[in-house]
Amino acid sequence: MKHSRLITVGFACLIAGALAQAGLAQATKPTFTPDLIKGKGEKEAAATLLDGALVLAGSGSWERIAVGRAWYLGGDKAKGQSILDQVTSNKKVESSDWFRIGRVYTEANEWDKAQAAFDRALAMSPNDDSGMIEYGALVNLHNDRAKAEALFEKAFKRNPREFWHWVGAGGSYLGVRPQ
16 A cells, blocks of 8 residues: 555656646747837847747757748848758758758858758758759759759659649749749
8 A cells, every 4th residue: 555655656746747847848938928029129129039939949940940041031141050050960950951941042042052952952862853843943043954954854754743843843944933
């Protein structure tokens, strides 16, 4: 009887500790209130919100890339690059992370950096026909038709009837970026 009571008390303490930790973790998550940004300068308001977003992102790579993108395209390339570098230094970096980073560099008109990111993504996922079409369309927009068409050919070989492949590749010949 004493033994089972001791186990019950020990288990209850374990659960209470876990709940307390969960409550503590929840308490450290940012909560939006209007005074966080009201009357603040644009950079201060941005920093408050983006710092909060980074906390909420936790270890999520796509979320962290989104915060890095905002900083990078918003004018603080060093801060944005630092966040992107943290994502790519992770052993769990995936090809989708490199694609997203390539898109950031494309938006920033930094084509050399974008190509390097897209090349890494395709090296990690050589059968990603959607990635090939997107990259091919962007390459086509940057006037390397031979490389674009090689990527299109490889992608269409894998998935010849994918509607979005046709739209992305076709639009690039008219100067339209893929969606």
